[in-house]
Amino acid sequence: MPLTPRPGIMEIKPYVGGEAQLPGANRVIRLASNENPLGASPRAAAAYTALQDQLHRYPDGAARELRETIAKLYGLASDRVVCGCGSDELIGLLVRAYAGPGDEVLYSQHGFLMYPIAAKSVGATPVSAPERDLTTDVDALLGRVTAKTRLVFVANPNNPTGSYLPATEMRRLREGLPEGVLLVIDAAYAEYLEQADYEPGAELVEAFDNVVMTRTFSKIHGLAALRLGWAYCSDEVAGVLNRLRGPFNVTAPAQAAGVAALRDEGHVMRARQHNARCLAWFSDEMRGLGLKVPPSVGNFVLVGFPKQAGRDAAAAALCLKGQGILVRGMAAYGLGDCLRMTIGTEEDMRAVAEALSGFMA
Numbered sequence: 494m495p496l497t498p499r500p501g502i503m504e505i506k507p508y509v510g511g512e513a514q515l516p517g518a519n520r521v522i523r524l525a526s527n528e529n530p531l532g533a534s535p536r537a538a539a540a541y542t543a544l545q546d547q548l549h550r551y552p553d554g555a556a557r558e559l560r561e562t563i564a565k566l567y568g569l570a571s572d573r574v575v576c577g578c579g580s581d582e583l584i585g586l587l588v589r590a591y592a593g594p595g596d597e598v599l600y601s602q603h604g605f606l607m608y609p610i611a612a613k614s615v616g617a618t619p620v621s622a623p624e625r626d627l628t629t630d631v632d633a634l635l636g637r638v639t640a641k642t643r644l645v646f647v648a649n650p651n652n653p654t655g656s657y658l659p660a661t662e663m664r665r666l667r668e669g670l671p672e673g674v675l676l677v678i679d680a681a682y683a684e685y686l687e688q689a690d691y692e693p694g695a696e697l698v699e700a701f702d703n704v705v706m707t708r709t710f711s712k713i714h715g716l717a718a719l720r721l722g723w724a725y726c727s728d729e730v731a732g733v734l735n736r737l738r739g740p741f742n743v744t745a746p747a748q749a750a751g752v753a754a755l756r757d758e759g760h761v762m763r764a765r766q767h768n769a770r771c772l773a774w775f776s777d778e779m780r781g782l783g784l785k786v787p788p789s790v791g792n793f794v795l796v797g798f799p800k801q802a803g804r805d806a807a808a809a810a811l812c813l814k815g816q817g818i819l820v821r822g823m824a825a826y827g828l829g830d831c832l833r834m835t836i837g838t839e840e841d842m843r844a845v846a847e848a849l850s851g852f853m854a
């Protein structure tokens with residue numbers, strides 16, 4: 494009997510992260526992975542390095558201080574916060590816990606790629622629902638629910654489209670789903686939003702046992718290297734995740750840096766303000782070049798290029814690369830005419846605007 498992986502695994506197209514290296518370039522501007530251009534809070538970096546002589550110690554497997562800091566900051570119940578090695582780990586654990594062969598995992602057409610990957614990893618079938626104007630369509634999602642649906646993932650706001658669902662729409666989705674279907678609201682970019690009609694999802698978690706909100710330290714907190722995320726859920730779901738996760742799934746330096754990052758509200762505010770300013774300026778610049786830019790509320794923007802040879806997204810990516818600028822191609826998301834660009838520093842974005850102005854001229 495040959496060695497055989499479980500069904501579904503070989504159907505996975507491995508996730509390809511954003512490009513980060515450009516051998517030979519003097520200067521590389523990395524705008525392919527939605528990282529924070531301001532970096533981590535200096536207080537988080539100090540908390541990280543303070544642990545350098547404690548590397549022989551196991552971390553606190555319960556991540557108590559981190560969970561309590563999260564709970565205090567957001568007004569949540571700390572025993573229903575579960576921390577993970579990035580929110581990616583929590584997405585994977587949720588799928589492992591609630592879906593298996595023959596089940597369906599539903600997500601939105603241009604939703605985050607880890608949802609179908611996680612579904613296939615357990616032998617479940619990923620099912621996508623079409624979007625309207627690059628935005629999650631609640632009716633389309635509800636229309637694709639079957640007796641086999643176990644989980645529905647909605648990134649809010651969504652990566653890579655940058656659009657979001659108002660709280661009323663998210664509630665309508667939950668209310669329209671069967672009780673036995675878990676709604677996972679992936680709020681990786683929540684801290685960037687100031688829209689009055691937006692809620693990251695904690696309110697729905699409080700109101701329904703079958704809703705989970707996931708969050709990350711990789712975006713506004715600038716701690717992507719440390720792999721740190723968290724989920725807020727019901728007692729029951731927290732109990733399930735705590736059984737499935739590794740006993741020490743979050744490293745001690747990540748926990749310490751996470752606590753310090755949460756306490757440095759000034760750094761978060763500066764990152765949010767920088768992003769809002771640069772995102773608006775850069776989107777206008779791109780529109781001024783005749784490019785299509787759907788409104789984004791994240792720390793990135795989708796830029797649509799003409800289909801014309803030499804002017805298309807692939808040619809633009811190549812042109813940017815020639816100037817040391819790395820952005821994300823979108824073919825894997827079914828958006829081959831677009832490039833996703835992270836909002837970097839002001840200098841980064843001026844360099845991109847100048848390069849694309851030359852490209853479009």
Ligand SMILES: Cc1ncc(COP(=O)(O)O)c(C=O)c1O
Pocket residue numbers: 526527578579580581582605648651652679681708709710711717720721722
């Ligand atoms: C919507 C969304 N969810 C989750 C993640 C994963 O974040 P983490 O670094 O916490 O695994 C990302 C990362 O890009 C994302 O865009």
